[in-house]
Amino acid sequence: MLVFFNKIFAKITSKSILYICILVIYNYTWRLSMINKTSSIEFKKYGSTYEEHMSVKDNNLICRKLNTSGRIISHMYCFSCPVYIELTEGIASILIGNSLEPDKLETFAIHHYLKIDANKYFNIIPLSQEIESYLITPANYNLRTEFLNPPYVYKPIVSKLQIEEILGYYYVIKSPNYRFKGEAHKHYELTYVDHGSLDTTVEGTTYTLNSYDLMLYGPNQFHTQQITKNKSCSYLTVIFNMDIIDDDAILNRVFHCDNELHNIFNKFVKASSNSLPYSKTLMLCYLQEIIILLTQYDSLGETKHISTGPMQHFQDGLLQEILDYMNSMITEPLTIEEICHKFSISRSSLQTLFRNNLEISPKNYMVQIKLKKSKELIRENKYTISEIAFMLGFSSIHYFSRTFKQHFNLTPSEYAKKLYR
Numbered sequence: 001m002l003v004f005f006n007k008i009f010a011k012i013t014s015k016s017i018l019y020i021c022i023l024v025i026y027n028y029t030w031r032l033s034m035i036n037k038t039s040s041i042e043f044k045k046y047g048s049t050y051e052e053h054m055s056v057k058d059n060n061l062i063c064r065k066l067n068t069s070g071r072i073i074s075h076m077y078c079f080s081c082p083v084y085i086e087l088t089e090g091i092a093s094i095l096i097g098n099s100l101e102p103d104k105l106e107t108f109a110i111h112h113y114l115k116i117d118a119n120k121y122f123n124i125i126p127l128s129q130e131i132e133s134y135l136i137t138p139a140n141y142n143l144r145t146e147f148l149n150p151p152y153v154y155k156p157i158v159s160k161l162q163i164e165e166i167l168g169y170y171y172v173i174k175s176p177n178y179r180f181k182g183e184a185h186k187h188y189e190l191t192y193v194d195h196g197s198l199d200t201t202v203e204g205t206t207y208t209l210n211s212y213d214l215m216l217y218g219p220n221q222f223h224t225q226q227i228t229k230n231k232s233c234s235y236l237t238v239i240f241n242m243d244i245i246d247d248d249a250i251l252n253r254v255f256h257c258d259n260e261l262h263n264i265f266n267k268f269v270k271a272s273s274n275s276l277p278y279s280k281t282l283m284l285c286y287l288q289e290i291i292i293l294l295t296q297y298d299s300l301g302e303t304k305h306i307s308t309g310p311m312q313h314f315q316d317g318l319l320q321e322i323l324d325y326m327n328s329m330i331t332e333p334l335t336i337e338e339i340c341h342k343f344s345i346s347r348s349s350l351q352t353l354f355r356n357n358l359e360i361s362p363k364n365y366m367v368q369i370k371l372k373k374s375k376e377l378i379r380e381n382k383y384t385i386s387e388i389a390f391m392l393g394f395s396s397i398h399y400f401s402r403t404f405k406q407h408f409n410l411t412p413s414e415y416a417k418k419l420y421r
Helices: 002-010 014-032 041-045 259-272 279-295 297-307 310-328 336-343 347-358 362-380 385-391 397-408 412-418
Strands: 047-050 061-065 072-079 083-089 092-097 106-109 113-116 121-126 132-138 143-153 161-174 179-183 188-195 198-202 205-209 213-217 223-226 233-244 254-256
Touching (some): 041 047, 041 106, 161 279, 188 198, 188 362, 205 213, 259 347, 259 397, 279 297, 310 336, 336 347, 347 362, 362 385, 362 412
Antiparallel strands (some): 061 132, 072 121, 072 143, 083 113, 092 106, 092 121, 161 233, 179 223, 188 213, 198 205, 213 254
């Protein structure tokens, strides 16, 4: 029996153990990032909650309606005895602390009725347009009202960016020596290069977009496009109207797409050919997510650089090893079980690794790289569609064509015909 357990334990490598630690820390961090409620353990240092209405007569208490001063809190209440707050209508938070120091104050979403301990500073922040709350106190109490300097300002979660309409979206393949003389219009236009290299001149400045690069043209920006290299270029163009406060950070520059952005573009393309309800609304959502990530591009780069510790390095290294292996086996019928066995990782851990970093399952990633390779082989014009399907391990040309169209909204044959138009 001991030998049996030793064999089992031998399969649990240092990589497996460290990966388990990563998952635990990741889940714990996720919980900490959420808004706390008054029913959480964090609220215990200020008071407690209860569910039944407080009996005023039985406990010799006074009940009065609590007036709220809006979302700018300029003063705080402090009672010398425990008091009770009952929110009966609407949604609200409580701003509370042991002192008036701004960095020591905390906010909690009000959940259930509240008992506030003595000598706590607090006030109510209305979140919905209308709230109704009551303050219940002993008949005899001492109250201090203290001014808060600076006042606390609640910042609601509202949209600062709105994609109003997508006017057009096109996936094109242009041959070498292609040249577009240029235009200017009153809309935003996004160009995302899927393969190859594209030169674009915007108001006299020339930029080069390589594979997985994108650029955004603003309203009334004159821009040209041309291919100067002796290879074809395929790219996606999206023309849209957008309401944004400030677009300076996303214009007149080239962005290189990481896995997150690349996956969102894939979702955008997939939604464009989907007939399910609200698929076109999803396209607006994906495009808005892309624009938001572009506005955060520089900050996210710094954050990733600062926050990358030993565990993240390990996770990145393990993932890269797996991706390299999958790419090397692109022409083989590789299974998920074989990947798990080779890297001593469970199926669920492998799924989590891919979902957290690539937002895609290992199986779908394998399909994606096979389809990407198929486009390269079609561009080489050395093999038939049937030969390419066989080379990449698809079970039949029909399955290959169907999968290709699901991802790119055109069949392999249609893609080949568009290559040198």
